[in-house]
Amino acid sequence: MRLLQITASNVWRGHEQQIVYYYDEFNDQIEHQVLLCTPNTRLSEIAAERNYNFQTLEFKSEYDLKWMKKINQIIKEEKIDVVLIHNSTAHTLCVLSSLIYGWKTPMVFFRTLIKKVDTNFFRKWKYNYKVLKKIVCVSEAVRTILLSAIKDHTRLSIVGSATDLSEFQKTQKTGILHRELGWDADTIIIGNIAAFVPFKDHITFVNTAEILASKLPNCKFVLIGKGELEQEIKDYVAQKGLTERFAFLGFRKDVPELFPEFDLFLFTSKLEPTGGVLLEANACKVPVVATRAGGIPEVIIENKTGLLCEKENASDFAEAVIKILSNPSLRNELVTNGYEHLKANFTKEVIAKQMLAELNAVIKS
Structure with missing residues (x-):
């Protein structure tokens, strides 16, 4: 050929x-x-x-x-x-x-x-x-x-x-993100990696963060990516009074190093063809909460490799995040299943x- x-x-x-x-x-x-x-x-x-x-x-x-x-x-x-x-x-x-x-x-x-x-x-x-x-x-x-x-x-x-398992080999925290951002070691980091474009729905991410901030005093949020709506989302974060809880890291080439520093990957995209970044979360053994929309359910098996929520429903997302963070056995089950599903199919x-x-x-x- x-x-x-x-x-x-x-x-x-x-x-x-x-x-x-x-x-x-x-x-x-x-x-x-x-x-x-x-x-x-x-x-x-x-x-x-x-x-x-x-x-x-x-x-x-x-x-x-x-x-x-x-x-x-x-x-x-x-x-x-x-x-x-x-x-x-x-x-x-x-x-x-x-x-x-x-x-x-x-x-x-x-x-x-x-x-x-x-x-x-x-x-x-x-x-x-x-x-x-x-x-x-x-x-x-x-x-x-x-x-x-x-x-x-x-x-x-x-x-x-x-996804490439040889690229995403790191599955354990080293604290590099906490040190880079000057956050306490016990800070819970909830992350998202996506371009700042409308269908990625960072608005729902911020709305979810607002709910979680009232329930989890030591949680903070990291957004990686660039795009046309970046400043609009930064302004929305400030409007919600959440600036101190958010870190905008822009485009990063060291995503495989940073990914395992997340305690949870929160993906609020509302019109996703497949969500390849979810596979990277699986590779790094980071638990996933994502939207039940588009091709995402073809990548994330609901209640087996991650939890899925209704699009634009911040309360639904917040409930799923808390469910995983408060249940270590569920977390371990999801990341183990996710890793095996990735190896077999993606x-x-x-x-x-x-x-x-x-x-x-x-x-x-």
Whole structure:
């Protein structure tokens, strides 16, 4: 197999991490691969650090002729057998490049958003484009929302999120976060790692924190990530009088070191395709309270590997947090089950094998 992986994304989130997992796992299993991405991003940094076979191009629009030409050039020069597309704008660019230059190399689109795609003629058309042979969805929730737009449902399949157990090896506290933040050693840390965007619903996180602050005097809250709503959430925290209880750490490269410092991972996202960060919590043996929404129940088994709550219901979240923190045996049961569930279903090795099977099936067909 000679593979082109392509993304026009400028951010670093779970999907971009998944690209790294795929590249690493595929490297010894296929003949040749190339990554095309945008420059000056965390993904391009990793590609350079690990000596990937990669090329970069500034992204300006999904109708950028330079991108279309570059895609055609790579497909021809690298003799690509199949194109694995990782975001919607790259999907558009690939379809238009195929039309303009006439290449028929089969495409596979790895879809990770819960969002309708039949909102206009062009979007619906590009998802049914004849050279796009397969749409691999990260969860059943993503697949379900695509059904109305896709004519041939056999083109839809599911390959879940993944995490790297070799990266998330630390499962015990060392106190590094307490020391960094100057917090007492007995401080309970409740954390969240997510971009500050609307569907991650940091508002409900803060509302939950307000309830917990009145019941757990020694609990504090850590938010890791960046995004458009960061200042709005900081202002909301101040409005609630919780500034002294919150730490905003921005984007961090040392997440595997910080994760085990959390006493609990509170994930209030209300429209999550899968929640790959929940797998990282499982890997670090941190108990999880998350939303019963989107693809999250496909990752977290309710009352077995974590507790699930109704979206935007701060009281429900607070009750679940207290239930775990006040019951060590329940905590231990959840983290043990979560770790075993992860190993069986969501390691990068397991998931990459599933994606490789999808790509091989497309080439053979």
